[in-house]
Amino acid sequence: MIFTTKAEYGVRLLVELGRQANDAPVSLKAIAENEGLPLAYLERIVALLKRADLVESTRGAHGGYRLARDPESVTMDEVVLALEGSVAPMSCFVDETDDGRVLCSHVDDGEACATKFLWLRVQGGVTEALRRTTLAELVAFSAKQDVAQSAETLGSALPLHSAA
Amino acid sequence: MIFTTKAEYGVRLLVELGRQANDAPVSLKAIAENEGLPLAYLERIVALLKRADLVESTRGAHGGYRLARDPESVTMDEVVLALEGSVAPMSCFVDETDDGRVLCSHVDDGEACATKFLWLRVQGGVTEALRRTTLAELVAFSAKQDVAQSAETLGSALPLHSAA
DNA sequence: CTTAATCCTACCAATGCGGTAGGAGAAACC
DNA sequence: GGTTTCTCCTACCGCATTGGTAGGATTAAG
Numbered sequence: 218m219i220f221t222t223k224a225e226y227g228v229r230l231l232v233e234l235g236r237q238a239n240d241a242p243v244s245l246k247a248i249a250e251n252e253g254l255p256l257a258y259l260e261r262i263v264a265l266l267k268r269a270d271l272v273e274s275t276r277g278a279h280g281g282y283r284l285a286r287d288p289e290s291v292t293m294d295e296v297v298l299a300l301e302g303s304v305a306p307m308s309c310f311v312d313e314t315d316d317g318r319v320l321c322s323h324v325d326d327g328e329a330c331a332t333k334f335l336w337l338r339v340q341g342g343v344t345e346a347l348r349r350t351t352l353a354e355l356v357a358f359s360a361k362q363d364v365a366q367s368a369e370t371l372g373s374a375l376p377l378h379s380a381a
Numbered sequence: 382m383i384f385t386t387k388a389e390y391g392v393r394l395l396v397e398l399g400r401q402a403n404d405a406p407v408s409l410k411a412i413a414e415n416e417g418l419p420l421a422y423l424e425r426i427v428a429l430l431k432r433a434d435l436v437e438s439t440r441g442a443h444g445g446y447r448l449a450r451d452p453e454s455v456t457m458d459e460v461v462l463a464l465e466g467s468v469a470p471m472s473c474f475v476d477e478t479d480d481g482r483v484l485c486s487h488v489d490d491g492e493a494c495a496t497k498f499l500w501l502r503v504q505g506g507v508t509e510a511l512r513r514t515t516l517a518e519l520v521a522f523s524a525k526q527d528v529a530q531s532a533e534t535l536g537s538a539l540p541l542h543s544a545a
Numbered sequence: 546c547t548t549a550a551t552c553c554t555a556c557c558a559a560t561g562c563g564g565t566a567g568g569a570g571a572a573a574c575c
Numbered sequence: 576g577g578t579t580t581c582t583c584c585t586a587c588c589g590c591a592t593t594g595g596t597a598g599g600a601t602t603a604a605g
Contacts, residue, residue, distance in 0.1 A: 219383045219470040219503065221593065225496055232495050244550065258595055260552075277603025278549040293499060306383040331396050331523035332389055335457060335514055339383065342506030350499055359495035385562065408581065422564055424583075441572025442580040 219343070220301055226254055227262050227300040228293070228355070234272065235288045235356035242274070242281030262300065269299030288356055294347035304343050306336035383507070384465060390418055391426050391464040392457070392519070398436065399452045399520035406438070406445030426464065433463035452517035458508050460516070468507050470500035 233248045245263060249256040263282060266272045273285045284291070297304060309330075397412050409427060413420040427446060430436045437449045448455075461468060473494075 218472055219468070219507070220500070222472065223593090225471055225473070228496050228499065229494075242550095246550080255595060257597080261595095264552075274551060275603085276551045276601075279604060280550045280602080282551090304383070307389055308382055308386065309389070330393075331519040331526070332392050334522050335392065335511075335519060336384070338510040338514060339507055342510035343383070343503055346502040346506035347499075350502055355495040355499060358498050362495070387562090406581095410581080419564060421566080425564095428583075438582060439572085440570075440580095440582045442578095443573060444571080444581045446582090 219304075220297065223262055223265070223300045224297050226252075226259060227266060228296060229254070230259065230263060230282075231266065231271065231284070231291070231296060231352055232355050232359050234282060234284050235352055236359065237283070240283055242279075242283045244281040247281075265299050266296075269295065271296065271299060284352075288353035289351055291352035292348050293350040293352070293355075294344050296352070297347055304340060304347075306339045306343075307332070309333075310336065310340075383468075384461065387426055387429070387464045388461050390416075390423060391430060392460060393418070394423065394427060394446075395430065395435065395448070395455070395460060395516055396519050396523050398446060398448050399516055400523065401447070404447055406443075406447045408445040411445075429463050430460075433459065435460065435463060448516075452520055453515055455516040456512050457514040457516070457519075458511035461511055468504060468511075470503045470507075471496070473497075474500065474504075 229252050230248055233251060234243060237243055245259050246256055248254070249259050263272060263274075267274060267282075270285050271291065272282045274280065274282050294304075393416050394412055397415060398407060401407055409423050410420055412418070413423050427436060427438075431438055431446075434449050435455065436446045438444065438446050458468075
């Protein structure tokens with residue numbers, strides 16, 4: 218498994234916030250009910266997003282969370298970094314270098330890892346895929362799915378659950 | 382963490398076998414000592430590789446393992462699939478479809494996952510990186526490292542404890 | 546001052562991972 | 576034929592992490 222539910226729930230949370238057109242804060246309780254996720258667990262997850270300045274919060278009644286930045290500018294690699302810590306292909310990749318880029322620890326014990334070469338490629342593939350996906354894109358996707366689904370459940374003749 | 386030590390050790394094992402020029406089988410004990418890995422654990426790992434027809438074994442004294450195929454033709458996505466089961470970005474990706482391609486389980490409970498869209502991209506990035514890396518490439522890389530290292534530690538230009 | 550929300554921290558069960566132990570078969574070599 | 580050296584197989588175990596809960600403090604609206 219590459220990611221844990223932290224990433225899953227955290228991204229969903231952000232998408233949910235992104236769907237909100239106005240800038241009124243959304244309570245975690247609403248999101249938890251909407252997505253069917255445990256509230257107490259979401260609280261800990263949203264804390265990670267806040268620490269990374271991806272969401273803002275207002276406390277007290279009628280409070281909640283809203284996106285701190287334009288969804289277009291939020292790329293998934295920052296999001297996943299905030300949620301999962303870092304994307305390390307292998308346990309020997311200790312997270313040293315500032316922003317998620319990690320390097321192998323046993324560089325030269327005996328023979329230099331041929332595996333390191335491989336894992337670096339994999340890591341590149343993952344971070345590239347994450348970086349080229351923005352929150353806005355996911356929000357748009359989710360909105361499209363909504364349309365498709367309501368059409369399908371209503372029995373109309375509109376495009377089905379395909380992407381286009 | 383994307384991969385466990387199964388992938389790490391398994392790939393190393395294959396590289397070690399690939400370094401062997403002749404077709405004489407190599408014992409796990411030799412590999413374990415060479416790489417500093419626990420023998421009993423390697424036994425379980427190599428069983429996965431054998432089940433996937435990536436290595437052949439001969440039992441008894443002077444027995445051991447050898448590659449079952451040309452290293453050029455062995456891509457890392459088969460290897461990792463054999464070792465790790467499947468590369469699933471998220472726990473909701475249950476491995477159904479034959480060869481490692483996995484799909485999301487909660488396709489349409491409430492709203493169709495925008496996250497699924499993301500994880501599929503990530504999975505694509507990983508498998509693509511794995512598929513374009515062959516065992517032969519890793520073996521060559523490891524050999525190159527040997528030369529560089531022996532030159533550096535000995536100051537001479539002779540091969541060190543390499544296969545030949 | 547009650548209510549609804551964010552915050553914070555400690556706790557807990559289950560799972561999986563890395564590793565060990567102890568053998569049982571199979572082939573080479575004396 | 577027996578010993579040695581391997582592959583094979585299965586059960587076990589400590590440990591860390593994950594996913595989730597509990598309980599409460601703080602803050603602000605009404």
